[in-house]
Amino acid sequence: MIRIEQLHKTYRAGQRDIIALRDINLDIAQGEVFGIIGRSGAGKSTLIRTLNVLERPDSGRVLIDGEDITGLGHEALLGLRQRVGMVFQHFNLLNAKTVAQNIDWPLKITGRYSREERAARVDELLQLVGLDAHRDQYPSQLSGGQKQRVGIARALANHPRLLLCDEATSALDPETTQSILRLLLEINRKLGLTIVLITHEMEVIRSICDRVAVLDGGAVAEQGRVVDIFLRPQHAVTRSLLTQSHAWDAGESLYQRRPDGKLVRLTYAGDIAAQPILSQLTAATSALATIVRGTVSRIKDTPYGQLLVEFSGDADALAQVLDRLQTSDIEHEVLA
Numbered sequence: 001m002i003r004i005e006q007l008h009k010t011y012r013a014g015q016r017d018i019i020a021l022r023d024i025n026l027d028i029a030q031g032e033v034f035g036i037i038g039r040s041g042a043g044k045s046t047l048i049r050t051l052n053v054l055e056r057p058d059s060g061r062v063l064i065d066g067e068d069i070t071g072l073g074h075e076a077l078l079g080l081r082q083r084v085g086m087v088f089q090h091f092n093l094l095n096a097k098t099v100a101q102n103i104d105w106p107l108k109i110t111g112r113y114s115r116e117e118r119a120a121r122v123d124e125l126l127q128l129v130g131l132d133a134h135r136d137q138y139p140s141q142l143s144g145g146q147k148q149r150v151g152i153a154r155a156l157a158n159h160p161r162l163l164l165c166d167e168a169t170s171a172l173d174p175e176t177t178q179s180i181l182r183l184l185l186e187i188n189r190k191l192g193l194t195i196v197l198i199t200h201e202m203e204v205i206r207s208i209c210d211r212v213a214v215l216d217g218g219a220v221a222e223q224g225r226v227v228d229i230f231l232r233p234q235h236a237v238t239r240s241l242l243t244q245s246h247a248w249d250a251g252e253s254l255y256q257r258r259p260d261g262k263l264v265r266l267t268y269a270g271d272i273a274a275q276p277i278l279s280q281l282t283a284a285t286s287a288l289a290t291i292v293r294g295t296v297s298r299i300k301d302t303p304y305g306q307l308l309v310e311f312s313g314d315a316d317a318l319a320q321v322l323d324r325l326q327t328s329d330i331e332h333e334v335l336a
């Protein structure tokens with residue numbers, strides 16, 4: 001659905017050139033939730049803003065459904081912005097208008113719908129985002145999560161094919177973040193809408209994205225399925241983002257190493273996450289398994305586990321455990 005080809009963008013700041021995007025190449029499929037993550041200044045905002053031409057690149061192309069949008073003129077841009085909705089970190093609501101009027105606004109400015117058609121669409125959207133009871137309130141009377149629901153409803157008003165989310169949950173507390181992420185996922189599934197989001201939080205990527213691109217210094221450090229990037233990060237910047245979110249275990253811990261122990265990292269995903277893997281590994285040997293650290297969770301719909309385990313025992317028992325690991329579906333790395 002979206003193809004980004006060799007995108008470059010440089011800003012001029014006084015005498016200095018700041019390269020914001022370097023040779024970005026990405027393909028985003030219809031109906032997927034695609035995440036772009038990176039540290040502050042990595043180029044996330046610049047990249048997402050090129051997808052609705054709030055920012056024009058110096059070179060390269062952005063194709064949406066085969067159409068190059070980078071050179072679109074004023075009229076064509078207005079059409080594009082109806083097909084591409086955007087949700088903002090600080091909501092950008094009109095404070096002097098009610099919830100219903102905020103959602104109505106993008107419908108009104110197209111001049112395409114009758115008053116009745118607009119009212120029906122506003123009702124539909126209020127229901128979709130769960131704000132029926134708040135239709136006549138003003139933004140100042142709403143919580144952050146409710147404001148973002150208005151922002152989402154407004155972005156969906158003109159039936160866009162693509163929804164861009166610019167740090168949509170960064171201003172919200174963790175519980176509200178989860179409820180907004182659930183809403184985005186529901187919209188993605190119900191409407192088949194493609195969602196591209198930028199974030200600096202791995203939790204957001206883990207909860208709802210199918211694929212992710214990690215940006216570093218304006219370039220794509222790595223990209224792929226979230227489950228692969230999470231469990232087998234290749235780039236230092238990805239590891240550091242994962243460590244900050246406590247989702248990836250760097251291996252430091254308080255544990256006291258046993259002289260006959262081997263420290264092993266186990267990674268597994270899918271149905272195996274519900275199985276007694278440690279018991280199975282040590283069954284019928286005299287080896288003991290001590291969990292040093294671990295995570296058992298989900299990446300979107302995929303259950304996974306990542307455990308740091310010390311196996312201890314005599315040489316025979318340890319060899320048997322490692323043998324069993326070799327023939328299992330568990331990835332393992334002997335760390336010490």
Ligand SMILES: Nc1ncnc2c1ncn2[C@@H]1O[C@H](COP(=O)(O)OP(=O)(O)OP(=O)(O)O)[C@@H](O)[C@H]1O
Nearest residue numbers: 011012013018020039040041042043044045046047
């Ligand atoms: N209008 C501008 N003029 C000059 N430099 C800019 C401008 N906008 C962004 N930059 C610079 O371009 C680089 C990328 O910025 P961008 O805002 O895209 O990064 P980001 O990953 O979204 O960061 P953050 O998470 O802090 O919002 C940064 O070095 C930034 O300082």
